[in-house]
Amino acid sequence: MALENKLGLTSSADLAREEERISKKKAAELFGDGVLDKLEPGKFSSLQAIHKYLFEEIYDFAGKIRTVNLAKGNFRFAPLMYLETALGNIDKMPQSTFDEIVEKYVEMNIAHPFREGNGRSMRIWLDLMFKAELYKVVDWSKVDKEDYLLAMERSPIKDIEIKYLLKNALTDDINSREVYMKGIDHSYYYEGYTTFKTEELL
Ligand SMILES: Nc1ncnc2c1ncn2[C@@H]1O[C@H](COP(=O)(O)OP(=O)(O)O)[C@@H](O)[C@H]1O
Ligand SMILES: [Mg+2]
Numbered sequence: 001m002a003l004e005n006k007l008g009l010t011s012s013a014d015l016a017r018e019e020e021r022i023s024k025k026k027a028a029e030l031f032g033d034g035v036l037d038k039l040e041p042g043k044f045s046s047l048q049a050i051h052k053y054l055f056e057e058i059y060d061f062a063g064k065i066r067t068v069n070l071a072k073g074n075f076r077f078a079p080l081m082y083l084e085t086a087l088g089n090i091d092k093m094p095q096s097t098f099d100e101i102v103e104k105y106v107e108m109n110i111a112h113p114f115r116e117g118n119g120r121s122m123r124i125w126l127d128l129m130f131k132a133e134l135y136k137v138v139d140w141s142k143v144d145k146e147d148y149l150l151a152m153e154r155s156p157i158k159d160i161e162i163k164y165l166l167k168n169a170l171t172d173d174i175n176s177r178e179v180y181m182k183g184i185d186h187s188y189y190y191e192g193y194t195t196f197k198t199e200e201l202l
Helices: 012-032 044-055 080-092 098-111 118-134 145-154 160-167 177-189
Strands: 070-072
16 A cells, blocks of 8 residues: 555555656756755754655655654664654754764654655755765765665664765765755665565554
């Protein structure tokens, strides 16, 4: 069964295809229209605006904090009970060095504020911080998908692997739409990778 959606699609294959088409189109528009430049790097409200922009044609929950507990693989993301507190704390985390920015990204991933689409919106959010503070962005085509997922799985315990992967993928090419879109593409390699299927716990 597909996640409930505004498109009225009930097959998960149909939804996957339409979600990919629409969110990629929206991501490309978001890059062009100047909205990103107005967002404050590192704030949850900015991530919310990005998520809403990408997914509002598809899901009612676009830009809204999830109302279910979520897990992927063996990892349970922040329990609902602590989610808003966690987001408030993440807003206050520093973001002036490479390490601080990745640590913030790792914490936001643990929070996993949305029902779906955290990866795609968070990678745009991450680039906003890198751009503002280091004049760099991540070239996600340089980040191996399996290495990335293993590093993210490991990141709540040790963030050295994700730091290593991202450090080696930084580029000065901060205004390239092609580079930016690689961060969106990155999510689509996991489709059908059963280990990472979202499981609703409650
Ligand atoms: N086992 C795991 N432990 C921690 N984080 C994970 C795990 N599996 C996936 N992730 C993170 O979740 C993200 C995917 O979240 P999701 O909400 O499905 O976003 P999207 O659909 O945009 O890829 C991945 O990019 C990764 O950062
Ligand atoms: Mg997903």
